[in-house]
Amino acid sequence: MDKPLISRRLVDSDGSLAEAASGAPKVGILGTGDFARSLATRLVRSGFSVVVGSRNPKRTAGLFPSAAQVVFQAEAVESSEVIFVAVFREHYSSLCGLSGQLAGKILVDVSNPTEQEHLQLRESNAEYLAALFPTCTVVKAFNVISAWTLQAGPRDGNRQVPICSDQPEAKRVVSELAHAMGFTPVDVGSLAAAWEVEARPLHLFPSWKVPVLLALGLFVFFYAYNLTRDVLQPYVREGKSKFYKLPLSVVNTSLPCVAYVLLSLVYLPGVLAAALQLWRGTKYSRFPDWLDHWLQHRKQIGLLSFFCAALHALYSMCLPLRISYRYDLVNLALKQVLTNKSHLWVEENVWRMEIYLSLGVLALGTLSLLAVTSLPSIANSLNWREFSFVQELWVF
Numbered sequence: 001m002d003k004p005l006i007s008r009r010l011v012d013s014d015g016s017l018a019e020a021a022s023g024a025p026k027v028g029i030l031g032t033g034d035f036a037r038s039l040a041t042r043l044v045r046s047g048f049s050v051v052v053g054s055r056n057p058k059r060t061a062g063l064f065p066s067a068a069q070v071v072f073q074a075e076a077v078e079s080s081e082v083i084f085v086a087v088f089r090e091h092y093s094s095l096c097g098l099s100g101q102l103a104g105k106i107l108v109d110v111s112n113p114t115e116q117e118h119l120q121l122r123e124s125n126a127e128y129l130a131a132l133f134p135t136c137t138v139v140k141a142f143n144v145i146s147a148w149t150l151q152a153g154p155r156d157g158n159r160q161v162p163i164c165s166d167q168p169e170a171k172r173v174v175s176e177l178a179h180a181m182g183f184t185p186v187d188v189g190s191l192a193a194a195w196e197v198e199a200r201p202l203h204l205f206p207s208w209k210v211p212v213l214l215a216l217g218l219f220v221f222f223y224a225y226n227l228t229r230d231v232l233q234p235y236v237r238e239g240k241s242k243f244y245k246l247p248l249s250v251v252n253t254s255l256p257c258v259a260y261v262l263l264s265l266v267y268l269p270g271v272l273a274a275a276l277q278l279w280r281g282t283k284y285s286r287f288p289d290w291l292d293h294w295l296q297h298r299k300q301i302g303l304l305s306f307f308c309a310a311l312h313a314l315y316s317m318c319l320p321l322r323i324s325y326r327y328d329l330v331n332l333a334l335k336q337v338l339t340n341k342s343h344l345w346v347e348e349n350v351w352r353m354e355i356y357l358s359l360g361v362l363a364l365g366t367l368s369l370l371a372v373t374s375l376p377s378i379a380n381s382l383n384w385r386e387f388s389f390v391q392e393l394w395v396f
C-alpha cells in the first residue's frame, strides 16, 4: 500500500470508468452482485486495479466498469493479495475449491446475516469463513456500508467502517484501503468482535430507542392526568360530557408538559456531572454508566422536546379552527342575545373536526421534524459549489 492510491485517469470522455493506472494496488472481489458492483466502482474511482471473480464472467462482465477485469474465480484470487468476499454466507462453502490459491491471503468478509440467522447462529459469518479457510487471514469490514453508499461515495451519512481481525497487519492493510476510499476505519478489536459488528446494521436508530420510550411514557402519564382533570372529573361530578376533548385539547395540554420535562432532562445530567466532578475534586475520572448514557442521549431528548413544543405551537394555532370552538362562540352569543337556553351542538361534527385536525397537525409536525433532522445530512451531501449557491440564496 505504499503506492499512490489515487490514479490520474479515472473517467472516460463518455463518463464510464477508464483504465486504472498501471501499477495501482490490485484488489480482488469474489461475487458479482449489487455489493460487488458498487465496491468495484468505488475501488476503481479510488485508484485501485480491480479483478472480479465470477462463476460465469461472460454473463456478468458487462455490469462492471470497463477498468475492472472480470474473470473466473480461480484467476481472480491468483492475482490479488486482498480479496473481498461479496457472497452470502450459505455460499461460502462453494468457494472451498479455491483454498489452495487463497492460502496466505487476506479475505475481507462484508456479509450481513438476517436477524433470524444472527440469533440462531452464535458464530459470526466472519468466524465461519475463518474456520473454512484456516490458511487465510479474515478481516471483517464494510458490512455497515450499503451498496448505494459505495456507489454514490461516502458523502452523506456515517462514514465509519468498523474493522476487526486477529491479525493487526491485515487490519492495517484493510484500514488503509477504507481510508483511500473515503471512509473512516474504526478498529474494533479481534475477530471475536465480528458478531457485534454484524449486529449493527440490524438495529435501526439505536440511540433513539430510550429517548422515544421516555417521551412516550411521559406523554401517557400527562395525558392520563389531564384526561382525569379535564374530562373524567367534570363527567363524574357534574355529568358533563367533554369526551370530544380527547383528540385535541387533552393532547395539546399534555404536549408542553412533556416538552418541559424533556428539556429539563437535557440540562440535568450536565448539572449532575459538574456536581460530581466538584465532589470528586477532579475532571478526569469516569462518570458512572447511567450518567454516561444519559449525557450521550441529550441530543435526542432535546430534539424530542423541540418536537413536542413545535406540535404544541401548531395545535394551539389550530385551536380556533375547531368546530367545538365555533359552537362555543355561537352559544355564548346566543346566550347573550336570547334569554332562553338554546344549545347548538352537533356531536358528530365536533368529533370529526377534532380528529381530522389532530391527525393533520401530527402529520405536519412529524414532517417538520424529519425536515429539521435531515438538514445536516442534506448539507453534508452538497458539494462546495452547491453549498455556496444555497448560502447565496439564503443571504439574498
Ligand SMILES: NC(=O)C1=CN([C@@H]2O[C@H](COP(=O)(O)OP(=O)(O)OC[C@H]3O[C@@H](n4cnc5c(N)ncnc54)[C@H](OP(=O)(O)O)[C@@H]3O)[C@@H](O)[C@H]2O)C=CC1
Binding pocket: 030, 031, 032, 033, 034, 035, 036, 053, 054, 055, 056, 060, 085, 086, 087, 088, 089, 091, 094, 110, 111, 112, 113, 142, 143, 144, 145, 146, 147, 148
Ligand atoms: N447489497 C448490499 O447493500 C450489501 C450487501 N452486503 C453483503 O454482501 C454480500 C453480497 O451481497 P449482494 O451483492 O447484495 O448479493 P447478490 O445476491 O446480489 O450477489 C451474490 C453473488 O454471489 C456470487 N456467488 C458466488 N458463489 C455463489 C453460489 N454458490 N451461489 C450463488 N451465488 C454465488 C454470485 O456471483 P457469480 O454468479 O458471478 O459467481 C452473486 O452475484 C452478502 O454477504 C451481503 O450480506 C453487505 C452490505 C450491504
Ligand SMILES: [Fe+3]
Binding pocket: 256, 312, 316
Ligand atoms: Fe402553551
